[in-house]
Amino acid sequence: MPLSLIALFGLQWLALEYGPLARLLGTAPLTRADWLVLAFGVLWPVAVLEAVKAWGRYTSLGLPHPTRAPEEAPSAARTQRKN
Numbered sequence: 001m002p003l004s005l006i007a008l009f010g011l012q013w014l015a016l017e018y019g020p021l022a023r024l025l026g027t028a029p030l031t032r033a034d035w036l037v038l039a040f041g042v043l044w045p046v047a048v049l050e051a052v053k054a055w056g057r058y059t060s061l062g063l064p065h066p067t068r069a070p071e072e073a074p075s076a077a078r079t080q081r082k083n
Helices: 003-017 019-025 032-058 075-079
Strands: none
Touching: 003 019
């Protein structure tokens, strides 16, 4: 998990749960119903999309596989000149 994402979640949690900051920002702790809305409305689509991306990494999804670059000729043959 990127550090920026951890910082984002931490700051949001502080804005809700840390008393002085919550009063300053006018926020209130989330209720159980708020957490359910959050889980079903926001988190499950993210989880589904991440699962689809992970699945796509392991399957080709009908796309052709990348090809290898052709091997180069030996360096001795490449440097010979015809006079």
